[in-house]
Amino acid sequence: MPFIVKNVFCSNCGAPLQYEEGENIITCKYCGATQLLDVSQPFILDHSMLPLKYSEDKIDSLLLDWMKEGFIKPKDLAKKSRVESKNLKYLPFWIISVKAETFYEGLLERINPPVRKKESIIKEYDWRVLGRKGTSFPIKEFEIPLSRRVPFNYLKIPRNCSVLNSEIDEDTAKKIAEQEIEQHHKILALDAVDRIIDFKSSFEFKNTVYLHTPVWFIVYKYKKELFNVLIDGNSGLVIKGEFPF
Ligand SMILES: [Zn+2]
Structure with a gap:
């Protein structure tokens, strides 16, 4: 409340x-x-939103299609499931446009004798940071196409759905992006070398967008058990769905 x-x-x-x-x-x-x-x-602040393209009346058929696809779900999933609840929430995201450069030195030990390597990773990102703490949201599986954004407008948001405010400010979002990108670059580096000796990153921030995007939180029941599904209200894609097997 x-x-x-x-x-x-x-x-x-x-x-x-x-x-x-x-x-x-x-x-x-x-x-x-x-x-x-x-x-x-x-x-x-540049505050925008992704418009809602999939309203409540379209959600059931998206859910049914998803239940019918693939080979590992129960064959009667679409037939026997009942939707328990459907809630639309607008989630806050920070989209941090940044150029990240990492220089690292490492040892390639998989060959003998080990080889010392110096490499750099230079990449540009629109890095996504969810503006809520302690929320497990599958952000890696979630696309936010900036080309589809429109200026934020309350009039375009259906009544009785919640627009969540951000719990983190722009500076914190940038720090989170830095940490996550470093972590990502470390994984890339460990593909090329076996041991990292030196590792330095620098960041050049370009643009920050604050954006709300509609997500359907759905709970359905199958054989007395409850399962969660998240559907992107803009693209209609299932972001993540639980099912029995
Ligand atoms: Zn006001």
């Missing part, structure tokens, strides 16, 4: 802002303006 910890008013329309503890990027439910909870800090 939303609650107000202290009275903070929208810098655009003056309405009281509703938020939950831990959230710090707040979107006003009245005018859609997005702001930092700490209004003393200057804040310019």
